Amino acid sequence: MTLSPERLAQVYRSMKLIREFEERLHTEIATGEIPGFTHLYSGQEAVAVGVCEALSDADYIASTHRGHGHCIAKGCDVTGMMKEIYGRADGLCKGKGGSMHIADFGKGMLGANAIVGGGPPLAVGAAIACQLRGAGNVSVAFGGDGSCNQGTVFEAMNLAVVLKAPVIFVFENNGYSEHTGVDYAVGSKDIAARSAGFGMPAEKVDGSDFFAVHAAMQRALQRARAGGGPSTIEALTTRFFGHFEGDPQRYRAKDEVAQQRRSMDCLARFRARMEADGGPLTAAQLDAIDAEVMAEIDAAVKAAKAAPLPPESELTTDVYINY
Amino acid sequence: MPQLSMRDAINQALHQEMARDPRVIVLGEDVSGGAGGSSGEREASGGIFGVTKGLLPKFGAGRVIDTPISESAIVGAAAGAALAGLRPVAELMFADFVGVCMDQIYNQIAKFRYMFGGKSTCPVVIRMAMGAGMNMGAQHSQSIYAFLTAVPGLKVVVPSNAYDAKGLMIQAIRDDDPVMFFEHKALYPKKAEVPEEAYTLAFGEANVLREGDDATVVAIGRMVSFAEKALDGLAAQGIQCDLIDPRSTSPLDEKTILGSVENTGRLIVVDESPPRCSVASDIAALVASRGFESLQAPVEMVTPPHSPVPFSPALERAYVPGPQKIADAIRRTLAARR
Numbered sequence: 001m002t003l004s005p006e007r008l009a010q011v012y013r014s015m016k017l018i019r020e021f022e023e024r025l026h027t028e029i030a031t032g033e034i035p036g037f038t039h040l041y042s043g044q045e046a047v048a049v050g051v052c053e054a055l056s057d058a059d060y061i062a063s064t065h066r067g068h069g070h071c072i073a074k075g076c077d078v079t080g081m082m083k084e085i086y087g088r089a090d091g092l093c094k095g096k097g098g099s100m101h102i103a104d105f106g107k108g109m110l111g112a113n114a115i116v117g118g119g120p121p122l123a124v125g126a127a128i129a130c131q132l133r134g135a136g137n138v139s140v141a142f143g144g145d146g147s148c149n150q151g152t153v154f155e156a157m158n159l160a161v162v163l164k165a166p167v168i169f170v171f172e173n174n175g176y177s178e179h180t181g182v183d184y185a186v187g188s189k190d191i192a193a194r195s196a197g198f199g200m201p202a203e204k205v206d207g208s209d210f211f212a213v214h215a216a217m218q219r220a221l222q223r224a225r226a227g228g229g230p231s232t233i234e235a236l237t238t239r240f241f242g243h244f245e246g247d248p249q250r251y252r253a254k255d256e257v258a259q260q261r262r263s264m265d266c267l268a269r270f271r272a273r274m275e276a277d278g279g280p281l282t283a284a285q286l287d288a289i290d291a292e293v294m295a296e297i298d299a300a301v302k303a304a305k306a307a308p309l310p311p312e313s314e315l316t317t318d319v320y321i322n323y
Numbered sequence: 324m325p326q327l328s329m330r331d332a333i334n335q336a337l338h339q340e341m342a343r344d345p346r347v348i349v350l351g352e353d354v355s356g357g358a359g360g361s362s363g364e365r366e367a368s369g370g371i372f373g374v375t376k377g378l379l380p381k382f383g384a385g386r387v388i389d390t391p392i393s394e395s396a397i398v399g400a401a402a403g404a405a406l407a408g409l410r411p412v413a414e415l416m417f418a419d420f421v422g423v424c425m426d427q428i429y430n431q432i433a434k435f436r437y438m439f440g441g442k443s444t445c446p447v448v449i450r451m452a453m454g455a456g457m458n459m460g461a462q463h464s465q466s467i468y469a470f471l472t473a474v475p476g477l478k479v480v481v482p483s484n485a486y487d488a489k490g491l492m493i494q495a496i497r498d499d500d501p502v503m504f505f506e507h508k509a510l511y512p513k514k515a516e517v518p519e520e521a522y523t524l525a526f527g528e529a530n531v532l533r534e535g536d537d538a539t540v541v542a543i544g545r546m547v548s549f550a551e552k553a554l555d556g557l558a559a560q561g562i563q564c565d566l567i568d569p570r571s572t573s574p575l576d577e578k579t580i581l582g583s584v585e586n587t588g589r590l591i592v593v594d595e596s597p598p599r600c601s602v603a604s605d606i607a608a609l610v611a612s613r614g615f616e617s618l619q620a621p622v623e624m625v626t627p628p629h630s631p632v633p634f635s636p637a638l639e640r641a642y643v644p645g646p647q648k649i650a651d652a653i654r655r656t657l658a659a660r661r
Binding site for chain 2: 035036037087088089091095096097098099100101113114115116117118146147149150151152175176177178179180181182183184185186250251252253254256309310311312314315316319
């Protein structure tokens with residue numbers, strides 16, 4: 001499928017927005033102004049954007065603890081996200097959720113999730129809703145390589161096959177579940193093959209190549225929309241930061257990240273592809289997007305720092321709708 | 324006597340028990356860390372909170388087992404190994420993850436001995452990091468010892484300081500019953516005098532930290548240090564209270580609590596879990612039903628509200644009961660008349 005220059009510009013913008021959002025958070029977290037526990041998505045942008053590009057607000061995603069990229073790719077407001085991460089009253093979840101719990105139901109974003117393997121069963125449920133409504137919408141379960149070893153994920157995959165539910169399981173294999181390597185933690189060393197064992201088509205793609213992810217997603221989407229049931233995409237990718245901010249990453253070789261930033265940078269590869277394709281987007285256009293994104297992130301951080309904290313009265317609101 | 328952090332005190336207990344008893348094993352996510360990593364370093368973390376540091380180099384991968392992220396399998400395998408004669412210490416990392424493996428805990432581990440007519444022993448310890456105060460959000464901050472306290476067959480331990488943590492951990496490992504061991508994240512760096520040699524503290528025996536006739540304050544886990552702060556402030560006004568740390572919520576040292584209230588006539592319970600069906604309400608009910616004659620005032624429960632733990636520091640500060648709220652509750656109790 002060939003994307004129009006307008007859509008390609010949107011893809012690049014979305015990936016760049018994720019990258020700069022995370023790089024800026026990395027800097028801001030070091031100042032101590034951001035509370036809690038943050039898991040950055042830098043390096044994996046092509047997966048979130050490749051998967052979400054063809055989704056609409058009526059399609060669902062269930063995300064993970066490393067969820068900022070999924071939120072942005074699904075269209076969540078960047079300023080609202082930034083305010084949430086700063087714990088502010090007008091953040092996307094009123095400051096009650098934080099980095100690991102950003103949700104935006106108007107965008108079909110069912111929430112980041114701090115329980116590994118918490119999301120996939122939810123995605124199957126959303127897919128059942130899509131099936132019932134019959135409008136051809138789908139649901140995506142994002143998970144890392146760590147999540148693929150959870151019983152909840154096995155159960156969700158089997159249920160999806162049993163029900164022929166329109167759900168796409170996306171495993172972002174970034175090489176590490178927390179501080180443990182995937183080759184140790186995944187016994188068969190092959191997540192896609194394991195998914196196939198549940199009775200669904202599964203493919204492995206280069207997760208730093210937007211076009212590879214996008215093409216795999218097109219195949220999975222067509223199948224899901226045609227009533228063919230679930231699929232799995234295992235995207236081989238990397239994270240440019242630690243499991244969480246502050247992780248000393250002693251499990252990684254010293255030069256691993258630097259090397260991967262050179263060889264597995266999905267943004268650099270996207271740019272190179274544009275040039276090789278004779279410039280559906282020119283360098284000048286891409287530079288202009290970069291400048292816009294930087295300004296947007298600057299504005300979001302400024303707005304977040306200036307935003308009010310939630311009043312104490314908010315502590316007991318939203319526990320129930322009525323009680 | 325050496326000063327040790329609670330992290331290091333538990334670590335020392337694990338080292339000593341693993342050296343003493345070859346049946347003791349440790350398992351969980353990243354208990355050593357680094358398996359399959361590109362640096363080749365085979366103890367890349369020593370536990371996400373550093374509690375299991377040094378165990379892998381000393382006792383080897385056969386007894387210090389890094390697992391995938393699979394809580395049901397971790398806890399279930401620990402239980403099975405315990406049934407088969409080992410004494411496993413499983414780490415669940417965040418206590419909140421107990422939700423993922425609840426069946427293994429409350430349908431399996433808790434019930435074996437009773438269901439099997441007393442034939443089995445399941446000497447497993449499950450370590451869980453709990454507690455709010457670090458802005459980790461609703462799924463990484465809970466104090467969930469109350470619902471495990473409600474399950475017959477489980478022992479539940481909530482240490483409030485490094486000294487207790489070491490003695491209670493050694494007791495937990497040597498105990499033949501399953502023990503749920505809750506470690507408050509904010510207490511990990513807090514230091515206390517901890518003897519080098521191994522020692523045990525019995526479950527169901529409360530620690531009375533202070534004595535006074537005005538009221539009885541029962542506090543759990545991190546709340547003990549907050550209650551001490553509150554009492555420091557009140558001492559200047561001549562108010563003296565018993566301060567009781569139950570150390571284990573199951574079994575619960577009912578005798579010490581009832582005996583103290585018999586003398587003071589007033590009870591304040593400080594608990595970090597929400598108030599409904601909590602350890603606070605359990606202790607309040609105990610005193611209402613068996614110490615009613617002594618009570619001079621309504622029982623005060625100082626707890627968070629009936630809500631999940633909020634992320635924003637502005638809200639989380641208001642969520643966690645602090646010294647001020649405890650002092651206010653003590654003053655209210657003293658002002659009340661039956």
